[in-house]
Amino acid sequence: MLALRNSTSQFGLISIVLHWLIAFLTLGLFALGVWMVDLDYYSEWYQLAPWWHKGIGVTLLALSVMRWLWQLMNLRPLALASIPQWQQLIAHIVHVLMTILILFIGLTGYFMVTAKGHALSVFDWFSIPATVTGIANLEDIMGDLHALSAYILMALVGFHAVAALKHHFVNKDNTLLRMLGK
Amino acid sequence: MKKLLLAIMLAALTTSFSSYADYYQIDTDKAHAFIDFRIKHLGFSWISGRFNTFSGDFSYNEQNPSAAKVEVTIDVASIDTNHAERDKHLRGKKYLDAAKYPQAHFKSTSFEQKDDKTGVLTGDFTLHGVTKPLTIDVSFVGHGKDPWLGYRRGFVGTTEFKLADYGIDVIQLGPSSETVYLTLSIEGVRRSINDDAKPVVPWQP
Numbered sequence: 001m002l003a004l005r006n007s008t009s010q011f012g013l014i015s016i017v018l019h020w021l022i023a024f025l026t027l028g029l030f031a032l033g034v035w036m037v038d039l040d041y042y043s044e045w046y047q048l049a050p051w052w053h054k055g056i057g058v059t060l061l062a063l064s065v066m067r068w069l070w071q072l073m074n075l076r077p078l079a080l081a082s083i084p085q086w087q088q089l090i091a092h093i094v095h096v097l098m099t100i101l102i103l104f105i106g107l108t109g110y111f112m113v114t115a116k117g118h119a120l121s122v123f124d125w126f127s128i129p130a131t132v133t134g135i136a137n138l139e140d141i142m143g144d145l146h147a148l149s150a151y152i153l154m155a156l157v158g159f160h161a162v163a164a165l166k167h168h169f170v171n172k173d174n175t176l177l178r179m180l181g182k
Numbered sequence: 183m184k185k186l187l188l189a190i191m192l193a194a195l196t197t198s199f200s201s202y203a204d205y206y207q208i209d210t211d212k213a214h215a216f217i218d219f220r221i222k223h224l225g226f227s228w229i230s231g232r233f234n235t236f237s238g239d240f241s242y243n244e245q246n247p248s249a250a251k252v253e254v255t256i257d258v259a260s261i262d263t264n265h266a267e268r269d270k271h272l273r274g275k276k277y278l279d280a281a282k283y284p285q286a287h288f289k290s291t292s293f294e295q296k297d298d299k300t301g302v303l304t305g306d307f308t309l310h311g312v313t314k315p316l317t318i319d320v321s322f323v324g325h326g327k328d329p330w331l332g333y334r335r336g337f338v339g340t341t342e343f344k345l346a347d348y349g350i351d352v353i354q355l356g357p358s359s360e361t362v363y364l365t366l367s368i369e370g371v372r373r374s375i376n377d378d379a380k381p382v383v384p385w386q387p
Contacts, residue, residue: 041354050267054273115266136235137259139266 002181006074015074018067020177025060026102026157029053030150046103054113055123061106068099080173091163101153105146112142195280204241206335206370208254209253214336214369227360230264238288238371242335247295252303254366257288277350283311287385291315298322303339309348316341318366332371339366 005012036049079088091119113120114130115138132138152178167175174182208215217233238254259280261272273280290305300321307316319341325335342363345352352359 007367042356112270114266116262116264118266137273139270140259143270 006077008075008078011077011178011181013181014070015067016179018063018070019179022060022063022067022102023157025056025063026153029056029060030154032056033147033150040148051121051123054109054120056124056127057106057109057124058120060102064099064102064106077178080175082171082173083167083175089161094160094163097154098156098160101149101156105149105153108142108146110147112139112146115139115142191218204243204249205373206240206242207373208236208238208240209334209369210235211370214334216365216367217254218365219368220363220365221361224356229263231261231269233257233260233286234262235260239373240368243321247301248293250290250293250301250303251294252288252290252293252305253385254288256288258284258286258309277352278310279337283309285386286310288316288318289385305342307337310350312348314347316343328371330337334369337368340364341366357386 002013002016003010004014006015032049032053036045036053039046039049048163079091083091110120110128111132115133117130117133119129131148135141157173163177165181167173168177215236217236218230219232220228220230220262223229233256235257236254238252240250240252242250258278259273261269261278261280263269263272272278275282285308287308289306290303292304293301294304295301300319303318303320305316305318306313318341320337320339323336323338328334340363342361344360345362346360
């Protein structure tokens with residue numbers, strides 16, 4: 001039975017669930033975002049797709065903050081000893097960058113939607129009020145940053161995934177399996 | 183020769199004098215001028231918005247109204263429909279493409295006074311990189327000394343045009359949203375050439 005918390009050699013259940021939840025939501029949000037910006041005005045999804053994108057986006061932001069706090073409260077499983085130091089360093093930098101980018105993308109999305117004082121509605125359940133308004137063309141600047149950083153994140157995600165698969169299929173080590181509870 | 187020189191000097195003097203008397207800078211500084219537009223939404227209702235940043239000037243003299251001139255340059259990215267996401271769309275490539283065509287511009291070519299209160303202004307309007315003649319119905323609102331030692335003159339211009347005429351594809355917005363209606367509420371402050379009038383934003387086609 002998998003422990004809830006991490007040990008120095010294993011990821012706990014909570015870390016694993018958060019990792020995969022965030023991974024799927026991030027990929028889903030990216031695909032949704034790329035798709036929805038080109039929707040036709042008369043599409044049934046024109047209002048609905050952004051509604052989901054915003055709600056899921058705030059959820060993802062909250063999960064990422066929770067994951068970061070959970071990491072602070074937990075041991076960090078050590079990289080396998082067979083992995084060279086420089087690879088461990090690069091992996092770590094990519095992990096940190098991905099987390100920072102998710103937070104950054106979430107914030108730029110929020111500042112874009114609220115740039116003219118409208119609150120950000122989360123599933124019509126609650127809404128987050130605007131804080132920064134009155135800056136000319138803020139929504140454009142934030143929108144550009146939102147898209148750009150999402151593409152950078154996807155490049156890093158690709159790198160991260162390829163590296164994990166390389167460990168599994170080429171090095172035949174446990175790096176990927178550990179994130180699946182082994 | 184001397185007479186000719188004198189005549190030229192006199193002509194120059196009167197020309198500069200008349201431009202002193204007739205030249206007005208649009209009071210965008212203190213926001214006494216507005217460029218408002220309306221466009222139908224789905225054929226059910228109206229959306230209204232405005233351009234927050236523009237500048238321009240005009241000249242007008244009751245003695246010679248057909249010499250009236252107007253020139254306005256609009257910062258397209260300053261479009262404001264009170265909804266950040268919509269404004270972002272409108273500035274984007276699908277509609278105004280403000281990054282590629284940052285300015286819109288109107289320069290009058292003629293003015294025909296109809297009566298004391300109204301006239302018709304014709305000019306070239308540039309939007310989305312396309313220049314076409316545009317006619318603006320003008321009605322004079324008032325003029326005179328303002329309470330702050332200046333002299334002001336104001337008018338309202340209304341016009342309409344099809345966005346497709348300027349290469350803006352609005353087919354996907356539906357058939358009721360083809361035409362945009364503009365209302366220009368313009369107040370100018372009279373300036374002299376030597377005045378500390380701020381230079382109007384240059385038109386950079």
